[in-house]
Amino acid sequence: MRFTSLLAIYFLFWFLSxxxxxxxxxxxxxxxxxxxxxxxxxxxxxxFRPWRIILRTSVVAAILFGLFYANYVNGWITVRSFDAIFSPPAEFAE
Incomplete structure (x- = not known):
């Protein structure tokens, strides 16, 4: 994955956090x-203490991003993990 993609994903986690x-x-x-x-x-x-909020948000975002990146590298949870949940019943499958 490119650096710019990683940076964009980190900022998504940052704003969520x-x-x-x-x-x-x-x-x-x-x-x-x-x-x-x-x-x-x-x-x-x-x-109002904005620097404290920014620090806490950055720490939480770094932890979430670290989990995301570890999953990306190791493939713990993939799209195939959800096949049993979202696959159509056998009678509707082609």
Whole structure:
């Protein structure tokens, strides 16, 4: 597989991981016991830390990508693995 394909797949895993990681560790102003800024939504985080989110997302994406690449190299799960699930019944097969 080419490097550009690997990079594109990593970024797909990265953005998927971003939406998984984003809600973890968020504390609202009410949970922190602090006053809210006027106009602030009730669910808004008290302190937004983008670098922490980027780091967590990168770690999760690297783990998922590593599993994907190991499967690609070793062929643990292939399209043929799903033949029993998605193949038509014998009476409809040609």
């Amino acid at each position: 971003l939406f998984v990681v984003l809600p973890f560790g968020v504390r609202t102003s009410d949970e922190m016991g602090k006053d809210r800024v006027p106009g602030q939504a009730d669910s808004a985080p008290h302190e």
